[in-house]
Amino acid sequence: MQGFDYQTPTRLIFGKGVVEKLPEVMDGFGKKILLTYGGGSIKKIGLYDEVKNLLKDFEIFELPGIQPNPKYDPSVLEGVRICKEKDIDVILSVGGGSVLDCSKAIAAGAKYEGDPWDLITYKVRAKSALPIVDIITLAATGSEYDMGGVISRTETNDKIGYMDPHLFPAVSFLDPTYTFSVSKKQTAAGCADAMNHIMEQYFCEDSTILNDGFMEAALKSLMINAKKCLENPKDYTARAEMMLACTYGCNGIYSLGSSYTGWPCHGMEHALSAYYDITHGEGLAIITPRWMKHILSEKTVSRFVKYGINVFGIDANLDKFEIANKAIDATYKFFESIGIPMHLKDVGIDESRIDEMACHVAENEGLENAWAPLLQKDIAEIFRASL
């Protein structure tokens, strides 16, 4: 078992109607709020009006239009500008993980004199950040309970994950009813994203009985409940269970004491969505089973056997490679069954830039140090197998 230094100070307020507590919570941080949100789905579900009404005693400035795969330019830059100009006390992020990731970059940038890109690329470490409160409307990224975010810079095809302990949200509101209106496409992509967060931690050299059971349960919960959500989008319990399993995704609690994995699928997918702006969860679902096939070996097979038996109930008496291959096929089939397009060409990616993307990943993601090391040629092979 590995050592660790772990802290997640975020307060989670979970359940139907919890947003009523918003004024009391915001009051603890100040009166000047930057309200960040995306393309308007929060207006459609009435949440925008509810928030504005609840916060009528506060001074609210708005940054709308934050896109999926949130952009350094204009969103982060514009948010930082408003925070500095208006002397904002606290950021209120209302939306999914992209809005929150962008808000985290703004929170750090608001307290830094230079270019926020310095912080995102770790050229400079953040010394502080504005406090962040969020209302999550999509079960997927786990950004509501971690200190990280992912920001894209279009002109350089960069999609960078950055982390800083100042960036844990102070308070996250999670009301499963806000996810009732999430489309089938986004529900499935969110499920795949959250499942992949777990797989990125599960496939490692050294784990524990506790971590494995925790992650296997979370994977089963996500698969069972995603199907229920797709059948009945207003199934409260299913939406709630999905939301909680997603929340734990990236703060490390699924794998305290487990060994380093390198998060290879995220490393590869970041290139896909940086170059082609595809839906992150779909990119992950497409890559994951191909990555699994690629790394399956005498060294890695025992983890796939455990995964196959405990997550998919595959017969433990079969040959170990047969179990592993069945588990990989079951992974593929599950993603397919929830409606995810399972080929890169289905999401508009062809052969033309594969080598360029593989080179970008190999140079930037450190996957030569992953549990199953990936060099540029491995990455290109996985991309080609995904076409």
Next chain:
Amino acid sequence: MQGFDYQTPTRLIFGKGVVEKLPEVMDGFGKKILLTYGGGSIKKIGLYDEVKNLLKDFEIFELPGIQPNPKYDPSVLEGVRICKEKDIDVILSVGGGSVLDCSKAIAAGAKYEGDPWDLITYKVRAKSALPIVDIITLAATGSEYDMGGVISRTETNDKIGYMDPHLFPAVSFLDPTYTFSVSKKQTAAGCADAMNHIMEQYFCEDSTILNDGFMEAALKSLMINAKKCLENPKDYTARAEMMLACTYGCNGIYSLGSSYTGWPCHGMEHALSAYYDITHGEGLAIITPRWMKHILSEKTVSRFVKYGINVFGIDANLDKFEIANKAIDATYKFFESIGIPMHLKDVGIDESRIDEMACHVAENEGLENAWAPLLQKDIAEIFRASL
């Protein structure tokens, strides 16, 4: 699924040798330290000298002699007196859960002008508390990662659990090697305590796939690793896995979104150790299977079936009550197999005060609101079945 409002801000620093970071961590809180500890085991394992050496640039005051089932008088009162008199900045608790529980009461009492008993009994809510850092030397209570403590007052036979958000340790150091010298008796009792923390959350009306899997994995981890620790007390991995499973015990993360249970075994055991000062984990192990038998009914059987199949691997094709009874027997036999005395008479408790204790529990622990409600006569029956 139930709503919840959850936060655990404690930083966990886990692994071999982590105590080296102590000076840097303590420096963040101030220079005047109250060092709390128990009967001297920390001197035997060299930890006392190590801590004093690491903190030679700090001003240290000491409160030794904190007992298991820590006492309001003299320990809490004496600690509060020192904190006030010496203007202590931070408490450093070195030992097991009892030392830490006592330190929490001191931390709150130090910032309160009246009698600390007011805080413990919720007559007054704490407005603040001194920061607490701990080094844990026993895998058991989970006090290192929760906001609660249990304090005994001998003259009134009270043993009271109190909780307050100010009482989360700021930082908990967990080095599994400090538990190498824990006796077989205390290793087993710690395992039983931690297992019971999980059972107190598992047996409820409304749980989730995720929570159940998390708790079942933790129970299996505790059973497998406790046996390894008893066979080879210096098995680092086994000690480490036990330590982590214990740590999650009482901060609620095992059961976020699950329904209220009432923690009935703890309610009953508190009377046993208040009246007879027995080892808490042993008291819990003795009561637990008798409580299970007592509450087994058409209403509760499905949880016992799940527990039996998933934790003990009992054949799912058997009759539901047969599975439940086999699970309860397996629970008993596991505790017996790790050397716990499984009858109250083995720990010095006879018939004489059973009705008095049952009355005390019924009046003070609210077990009429537990998932399976317990009235005074039920409590007395469970105690008698445990004799």
